[in-house]
Structure formats: C-alpha cells, structure tokens
Amino acid sequence: MKLTSIHAVPLAYFLEVAERGSLSAASASLHVAVSAISRQVARLEAELGTALFEREPRGMRLTEAGLVVQQYGRRALLDAQTLQADLQGLLSVAHSKVRLACTDGFARDYMPYAMALFQRRFPGVSFSLEVCAPAVATRMVREGAVDLALTFAIAAQEGIEVAYSEAAPVYAYVARKHPLAALKRASLKEVVAYPLALPSETNTIRQLFDLACGVEGLRPRILLSSNSLSALVGYQAYTDAVYLTGSLAVRNNLRAERRVLVPIASRAMQQRALQVQAMAGRHLPPAVRAFVEWLAEDIAGRRRAVPDQPARRRAGQPQA
Structure with missing residues (x-):
C-alpha cells in the first residue's frame, strides 16, 4: 500500500460517504459525480485489502474495518490541517x-x-x-x-x-435560608423530602439521581424537569425547590445568588467524572x-x- 494515497482524495471521498450514508448524498455535498466518488472509494478498499462499506439498497453502511479507517481519517485530516497552518506560519x-x-x-x-x-x-x-x-x-x-x-x-x-479529569459529585443547590442549607452533608432521603427542580433524563445528574432513588426506594416530588439550566435556576428563584448540580457550574454565582452547595451523602451521586x-x-x-x-x-x-x-x-x- 502506498501510504500517501490514504491522506488524499480517496480518503476525503470515503469520509464524506461515511458521513452522508450514500454515494448520491456525498455527490451532492462534494459536487462530484457519483461515479468518481465510487471509483475513489473502490481504490481505497483495494489498497487496504478490505471492504469498508456494506452496500445496501438504501445506502452505504460502514464495516468494522470502515469504522477504524473513519476514525483514522478524521484524525489524519485534522493533523494535516494543523501541519499546513503551521508551515504557513498561521498557527501561533x-x-x-x-x-x-x-x-x-x-x-x-x-x-x-x-x-x-x-x-x-x-x-x-x-x-x-x-x-x-x-x-x-x-x-x-x-x-x-x-x-x-x-x-x-x-x-x-x-x-x-x-x-x-476529576471526580464530579452532585450537590444540592439551595437558598441560604432553606432547611438543607443548615446541613454539613445531606442524605438522599433528606434531599427528596423537599420539592425538586431537576435536569431532564439525558443529563448525567438526572440519570444518577433516578438510579439512586430506585435503589433506595425513594419517590421524589419533581416540580420542574428541563434540559435548560437557565430555566431551572430561574424557576428556583421563585420557589423553594432544590436544584441538583455539580459545583463548577454554579460556583461563581454562589455569593450573588445567595445560595449554598450542600454535599449529598450518596455513593451513587458521586459516580461521575468531569472531563x-x-x-x-x-x-x-x-x-x-x-x-x-x-x-x-x-x-x-x-x-x-x-x-x-x-x-x-x-x-x-x-x-x-
């Protein structure tokens, strides 16, 4: 295999097909004929000695080898851009x-x-x-x-x-006059004794919270669930709801918003990492x-x- 070939046109065309899912979609994106793209992908497969796509009636699906080449290709193109900019003196x-x-x-x-x-x-x-x-x-x-x-x-x-990376435990974020604010550390049972405003189910905090409540058999009262932190914090300003968060997200605002972070004594609520x-x-x-x-x-x-x-x-x- 010629190493130079995997850094040029065949790889670029391969990546576009992998991204778009079909030759026709890649053709429309690149403004290049379908036949030309097909030839370059076939050339790459021949040089690598393996099939990179499974040809299906409705498009092209990456094989396991294709997934490996896709990851390599993305990295190679980014590195090539870095090198080109560096050589042109643009990368300070x-x-x-x-x-x-x-x-x-x-x-x-x-x-x-x-x-x-x-x-x-x-x-x-x-x-x-x-x-x-x-x-x-x-x-x-x-x-x-x-x-x-x-x-x-x-x-x-x-x-x-x-x-x-560092550990990212979950805290209860409450007003200074909230009963939880008097605690050095709160159990999950103590936290769910109060109404809550929580992130939606795609959030890692919510996933850990739901899991922990299920394990402990707790039934929280959730007044608001949202994928917007601004909405949750804004809502909390008008209620006594407890908001769950990591420390870094709100620490700059603790003094201004007159709120405190209360650690939650639950192993499940400490099982995530900030990365x-x-x-x-x-x-x-x-x-x-x-x-x-x-x-x-x-x-x-x-x-x-x-x-x-x-x-x-x-x-x-x-x-x-």
Missing part, C-alpha cells in the same frame, strides 16, 4: 480558533468565564462554542467537529483521550493545548475552593 497561539463543546451547565457561566480570561492572556484567540448533551459533546470530539469538550462521563468513551475530552491520538494545535492546560489549572484550583463556604450547622443545633 495568538492567532488561532479553538472549537469547543460543553453541557448547558457550563455554558451559563463557567465556559464564558474561562474563554474570556484565556483571551486576556492571548487576545488573538477566538472561540466557537456548541452547547449540547454530554453524549453529543463527546461525539463531536470523536468526529472532529470540535477540538475539545468540557462534559461529564460515567464510563470510558471510545475514541476519546481524556486531557483532564476535558480530545480526540484520541490527535496532535492538538498549540492554542488548543494551551487552553487545555489553562482549564486543568483553573478547575483544579477552583476545586480546592469548594470547602471555603460559610460554615453550616446541623439542623436543630443552636447557633454559635
């Missing part, structure tokens, strides 16, 4: 774009904060940000649609390199690597600030 940290994905919780405050402060250090850096569910953010990294994702995971993710994800095996551009390092340092430093909240007493104990 100060003149780069970083493509990000994150969950809704981080989009409300933390990611805008992170991007703005990073740009103070590197004024020429620009960002694009996609806000989506954790699984979608991970998929976008795997497919090369974004450079990094700040998201949550409860299991290992194929095709993903974890650039930074900065990148494509496995990809050579990241300098600006992306610099932002990874910035995030890791900032998140780790802010994690140590969690206990620095006003001391709370157990319910029923007298004030000091």
Whole structure:
C-alpha cells in the first residue's frame, strides 16, 4: 500500500460517504459525480485489502474495518490541517480558533468565564462554542467537529483521550435560608423530602439521581424537569425547590445568588467524572493545548475552593 494515497482524495471521498450514508448524498455535498466518488472509494478498499462499506439498497453502511479507517481519517485530516497552518506560519497561539463543546451547565457561566480570561492572556484567540448533551459533546470530539469538550462521563468513551479529569459529585443547590442549607452533608432521603427542580433524563445528574432513588426506594416530588439550566435556576428563584448540580457550574454565582452547595451523602451521586475530552491520538494545535492546560489549572484550583463556604450547622443545633 502506498501510504500517501490514504491522506488524499480517496480518503476525503470515503469520509464524506461515511458521513452522508450514500454515494448520491456525498455527490451532492462534494459536487462530484457519483461515479468518481465510487471509483475513489473502490481504490481505497483495494489498497487496504478490505471492504469498508456494506452496500445496501438504501445506502452505504460502514464495516468494522470502515469504522477504524473513519476514525483514522478524521484524525489524519485534522493533523494535516494543523501541519499546513503551521508551515504557513498561521498557527501561533495568538492567532488561532479553538472549537469547543460543553453541557448547558457550563455554558451559563463557567465556559464564558474561562474563554474570556484565556483571551486576556492571548487576545488573538477566538472561540466557537456548541452547547449540547454530554453524549453529543463527546461525539463531536470523536468526529472532529470540535477540538475539545468540557462534559461529564460515567464510563470510558471510545475514541476519546481524556486531557483532564476529576471526580464530579452532585450537590444540592439551595437558598441560604432553606432547611438543607443548615446541613454539613445531606442524605438522599433528606434531599427528596423537599420539592425538586431537576435536569431532564439525558443529563448525567438526572440519570444518577433516578438510579439512586430506585435503589433506595425513594419517590421524589419533581416540580420542574428541563434540559435548560437557565430555566431551572430561574424557576428556583421563585420557589423553594432544590436544584441538583455539580459545583463548577454554579460556583461563581454562589455569593450573588445567595445560595449554598450542600454535599449529598450518596455513593451513587458521586459516580461521575468531569472531563476535558480530545480526540484520541490527535496532535492538538498549540492554542488548543494551551487552553487545555489553562482549564486543568483553573478547575483544579477552583476545586480546592469548594470547602471555603460559610460554615453550616446541623439542623436543630443552636447557633454559635
């Protein structure tokens, strides 16, 4: 096999067919004749010595070998773009774009904060940000649609390199006058004794919460379920509902919103990790690597600030 051939036209056409699901759809996207695309895909299969697609009446489906080549191809094209920009002198940290994905919780405050402060250090850096569910953010990294994702995971993710990770326990986010705010730590039973405002079922917090309640036989009263953090926090301002969240998503707003984070004493509510994800095996551009390092340092430093909240007493104990 000629190694150069897998980095050029056949690979690009293969990736488009894999993405679109058919020769005709790839033809429409690339503005190239179906016959030309078919020849290039057949050439690639011949050189690799294996079928990359299963030809079906309604399109083309990747074989196991095709999935491997697709992952390689995405990474190779991104690396080629990085190399080309580097050779042209366009890839300094100060003149780069970083493509990000994150969950809704981080989009409300933390990611805008992170991007703005990073740009103070590197004024020429620009960002694009996609806000989506954790699984979608991970998929976008795997497919090369974004450079990094700040998201949550409860299991290992194929095709993903974890650039930074830390435990991400779930907290009860309540007003300072809420009965739970007096507790140093609350059991799940104590938490569900009050009405709740919760993320929708696609959220990792909700998935862990539903599982934990099922194990303990608890029946929570959920006043509002939503895929929007803004809606949940906004709703909470008018009610006494308990909102469940990770610490990083709201920590900048604790003082302004006069709220506290109460740890939940439930093993199930601690079984997720906050991750900065990148494509496995990809050579990241300098600006992306610099932002990874910035995030890791900032998140780790802010994690140590969690206990620095006003001391709370157990319910029923007298004030000091």
